[in-house]
Amino acid sequence: xxxxxxxxxxxxxxxxxxxxxxxxNEPQVQRLMVLGLxxxxxxxxxxxxxxxxPMEFKVFGCGISLRQEHAKFFKVSPVVTDG
Amino acid sequence: MAKHSETRISASKxxxxxxxxxxxxxxxxxxSGKSTLFNRLTGLKQRIGNYxxxxxxxHIGTMSFDDKKTELVDLPGTHSLSAYSLEEQVTIDVIxxxxxxxxxxxxILAVLDATNLYQGLFLLQQLVDLKKPMVVALTMTxxxxxxxxxVDVDALSKMLGGIRICSVVATTGAGLENLRSAISELPExxxxxxxxxxxxxxxxxxxxxxxxxxxxxxxxxxxxxxxxLTEHNQxxxxxxxxxxxxxxxxxxxxxxxxxxxxxxxxxxxxxxxxKNIFKLQHSVLPFYSxxxxxxxxxxxxxxxxxxxxxxxxxxxxxIFAWATPIMEFIxxxxxxxxxxxxxxxGDGAFSSLIADGVIAGVGSVIVFLPQILILxxxxxxxxxxxxxxxxxxxxxxxxxxIGLSGQSxxxxxxxxxxxxxxxxxxxxxxxxxxxxxxxLAAPFMTCSARLPVYALLIAAFVPADRIGLINLQGLVLxxxxxxxxxxxxxxxxLMRKTALRGPKPPFALMLPEFRRxxxxxxxxxxxxxxxxxxxxxxxxxxxxxxIIWALAYYPRSEAIVSEAQKQRTIATYSLSGGQLASExxxxxxxxxxxxxxxxxxxxxxxxxxxxxxxxxWDWRVSAAVIASFPAREVVIAVLGTxxxxxxxxxxxxxSGRLKASTWPDGSPVFTLPMVIGLMIFYACCLxxxxxxxxxxxxxxxxxxxxxxxxxxxxIGYSGALLAFQIGTL
Numbered sequence: 001x002x003x004x005x006x007x008x009x010x011x012x013x014x015x016x017x018x019x020x021x022x023x024x025n026e027p028q029v030q031r032l033m034v035l036g037l038x039x040x041x042x043x044x045x046x047x048x049x050x051x052x053x054p055m056e057f058k059v060f061g062c063g064i065s066l067r068q069e070h071a072k073f074f075k076v077s078p079v080v081t082d083g
Numbered sequence: 084m085a086k087h088s089e090t091r092i093s094a095s096k097x098x099x100x101x102x103x104x105x106x107x108x109x110x111x112x113x114x115s116g117k118s119t120l121f122n123r124l125t126g127l128k129q130r131i132g133n134y135x136x137x138x139x140x141x142h143i144g145t146m147s148f149d150d151k152k153t154e155l156v157d158l159p160g161t162h163s164l165s166a167y168s169l170e171e172q173v174t175i176d177v178i179x180x181x182x183x184x185x186x187x188x189x190x191i192l193a194v195l196d197a198t199n200l201y202q203g204l205f206l207l208q209q210l211v212d213l214k215k216p217m218v219v220a221l222t223m224t225x226x227x228x229x230x231x232x233x234v235d236v237d238a239l240s241k242m243l244g245g246i247r248i249c250s251v252v253a254t255t256g257a258g259l260e261n262l263r264s265a266i267s268e269l270p271e272x273x274x275x276x277x278x279x280x281x282x283x284x285x286x287x288x289x290x291x292x293x294x295x296x297x298x299x300x301x302x303x304x305x306x307x308x309x310x311x312l313t314e315h316n317q318x319x320x321x322x323x324x325x326x327x328x329x330x331x332x333x334x335x336x337x338x339x340x341x342x343x344x345x346x347x348x349x350x351x352x353x354x355x356x357x358k359n360i361f362k363l364q365h366s367v368l369p370f371y372s373x374x375x376x377x378x379x380x381x382x383x384x385x386x387x388x389x390x391x392x393x394x395x396x397x398x399x400x401x402i403f404a405w406a407t408p409i410m411e412f413i414x415x416x417x418x419x420x421x422x423x424x425x426x427x428x429g430d431g432a433f434s435s436l437i438a439d440g441v442i443a444g445v446g447s448v449i450v451f452l453p454q455i456l457i458l459x460x461x462x463x464x465x466x467x468x469x470x471x472x473x474x475x476x477x478x479x480x481x482x483x484x485i486g487l488s489g490q491s492x493x494x495x496x497x498x499x500x501x502x503x504x505x506x507x508x509x510x511x512x513x514x515x516x517x518x519x520x521x522x523l524a525a526p527f528m529t530c531s532a533r534l535p536v537y538a539l540l541i542a543a544f545v546p547a548d549r550i551g552l553i554n555l556q557g558l559v560l561x562x563x564x565x566x567x568x569x570x571x572x573x574x575x576x577l578m579r580k581t582a583l584r585g586p587k588p589p590f591a592l593m594l595p596e597f598r599r600x601x602x603x604x605x606x607x608x609x610x611x612x613x614x615x616x617x618x619x620x621x622x623x624x625x626x627x628x629x630i631i632w633a634l635a636y637y638p639r640s641e642a643i644v645s646e647a648q649k650q651r652t653i654a655t656y657s658l659s660g661g662q663l664a665s666e667x668x669x670x671x672x673x674x675x676x677x678x679x680x681x682x683x684x685x686x687x688x689x690x691x692x693x694x695x696x697x698x699x700w701d702w703r704v705s706a707a708v709i710a711s712f713p714a715r716e717v718v719i720a721v722l723g724t725x726x727x728x729x730x731x732x733x734x735x736x737x738s739g740r741l742k743a744s745t746w747p748d749g750s751p752v753f754t755l756p757m758v759i760g761l762m763i764f765y766a767c768c769l770x771x772x773x774x775x776x777x778x779x780x781x782x783x784x785x786x787x788x789x790x791x792x793x794x795x796x797x798i799g800y801s802g803a804l805l806a807f808q809i810g811t812l
Contacts, residue, residue, distance in 0.1 A: 024346045031591050033349040034163050036202055040357060047382040054479050054489070056382070056594055060201035060360065061230065063594030065476045070591075
């Protein structure tokens with residue numbers, strides 16, 4: 001079950017989401033897409049460094065970190081897990 | 084005639100050997116266990132060189148199987164055939180055979196990490212498109228099982244066009260023989276069947292290939308369509324006539340609809356991976372592993388950061404505490420060997436060259452080897468365990484505030500041992516501005532060559548008092564380290580605000596799971612590093628040592644020699660026993676001091692004295708400082724000679740002589756303001772030819788090393804001037 005979309009940086013620790021749309025104008029975002037952050041992919045927020053930035057995510061078991069400012073370019077819809 | 088035929092035979096032998104050896108490239112994602120596998124396959128039969136024109140290291144090894152020799156080339160890890168950094172560009176150029184002077188690629192060994200099939204399969208799709216003989220080594224299957232995933236090898240092979248897959252565990256060596264046999268058969272193997280992922284791209288590339296008439300392969304046309312006007316492609320496209328150019332742009336527009344090619348490619352290829360990955364992964368019961376608990380513990384923001392500082396503290400402690408006994412041993416041995424060889428060879432220029440020039444010169448290089456090896460051991464361990472990536476992640480915020488990114492932290496930490504490997508480590512930074520700012524900040528970090536200079540001056544002029552629990556000498560040393568860090572930070576900030584202004588450096592970092600480093604890989608890397616250090620630093624410092632020796636030795640004054648002889652004769656009549664021996668020694672020292680004063684080095688010091696007089700330096704200090712411009716640690720040896728202390732004398736005597744040295748009017752040369760200024764000078768100045776050479780290589784211009792040298796010398800001089808003038812007001 002899915003709820004409304006938000007940006008990737010607003011995910012809480014441990015929260016899962018599906019990437020819905022990406023603003024591809026930023027070159028840095030293009031790099032992130034080559035690393036696998038594309039529409040339709042499930043992404044989990046694992047942790048953040050002190051101050052909440054940068055953030056660590058997991059995509060298909062692989063860890064990747066990005067800054068909040070870049071996470072803002074990704075619109076996601078959080079996945080509500082049972083329980 | 085006979086000679087002629089002999090040459091011909093040897094030439095044909097070489098040709099035959101080159102024909103038998105086939106060249107296989109090893110390609111894979113970063114952290115896929117590629118280098119561990121490469122080391123496992125080739126062992127000690129490898130060599131490190133450079134790719135032509137760039138500073139990326141080239142690792143080539145030989146693998147033998149059934150009397151058949153195969154050359155393996157370990158390419159830098161990449162995520163895609165579209166480059167984002169210098170290292171990735173090298174990999175792509177080698178694979179597409181764009182690089183001049185490289186042997187043709189006979190086959191590909193693709194390394195696929197079982198714990199990261201998602202990104203691995205993206206690259207594999209692109210590699211299959213190359214239509215080259217290929218074999219896949221599936222690594223980390225043990226780690227994948229632990230996290231609950233079993234990879235279906237048959238399904239994977241079917242999905243990738245019937246490619247041969249060899250499952251290996253590099254740490255235990257399981258599956259290696261199978262892989263070796265697959266590699267040796269590789270050049271005769273048919274390429275894998277094409278897999279249809281993006282038919283529109285294949286069709287467009289086919290069409291483009293025909294119309295360009297450029298003798299490009301289909302896959303090169305594919306990359307041309309995706310990458311568009313990159314640096315490499317630009318010249319290629321500019322060569323086209325108007326008609327062909329228009330056709331290229333039209334085909335590209337049809338395929339991509341004005342979106343960046345890499346973005347469209349990522350969507351299509353990762354979409355394919357998502358659709359298929361579930362057919363490959365069977366879930367098994369995950370079992371408890373130390374990795375999971377370590378990772379989740381270090382994932383807490385505060386714990387992670389405190390942990391990072393703890394790790395760094397341990398590394399520094401180890402560099403100083405563990406290395407000291409070995410360094411003292413090397414130092415003492417050098418002194419003993421030098422003295423004995425000197426005695427054996429007797430007096431004269433040759434003896435002095437061997438004992439004072441060559442042996443002392445080589446010793447002064449080797450003495451740093453323990454520290455450098457310990458530092459590299461830690462850096463390799465941290466890197467192989469996946470911790471360095473985490474350090475970059477944790478420090479990114481702090482580094483951003485000085486205009487750099489988390490990736491700059493690794494070169495900065497390395498520079499505390501030596502700026503040369505530190506500057507070499509900046510290769511991982513993709514952005515050029517960011518990279519140069521890091522290169523300019525790195526030489527300010529207190530390197531192991533500054534340490535002996537600080538140690539000498541502090542021991543001589545800072546009282547060993549305690550303020551509460553704090554040791555005053557330790558405090559001064561700590562302040563000098565902090566001073567270097569602050570200067571580095573200010574430099575980075577200044578550069579990012581002026582010459583290297585630009586957008587914030589990008590940051591996207593893979594955070595691999597923690598893993599146990601493989602002992603063989605660690606040792607091989609360490610051995611390689613030791614060789615590179617001894618060769619590069621050794622040649623530079625060694626040459627300088629001999630030049631400095633010659634400058635300090637020539638010209639010889641006969642008058643001084645005969646004067647010393649006369650004094651010795653007089654002493655023989657008036658003294659005897661121990662008194663005579665010490666008088667002999669005094670005469671010897673006085674004579675060598677007098678020789679030095681009128682040597683080229685001494686004359687240079689006197690000429691330059693007016694320039695350094697505002698800093699409170701006399702000709703001796705000036706000469707020693709000039710002599711140490713090619714390598715800063717040389718200053719101790721030169722001061723030792725200048726103050727007429729033999730090579731075997733320890734620093735305590737030298738510090739005593741420094742304290743006793745006076746101006747002609749009798750006032751002491753080494754006052755506290757002067758010593759503080761001298762230490763500031765050494766903290767700032769870029770007195771290291773090896774660092775200048777490495778900056779030249781890494782930035783590919785003389786502009787940056789010249790700037791760095793002038794900038795740092797100006798700061799050093801001003802700092803020393805301020806310290807002395809304010810201190811003596």
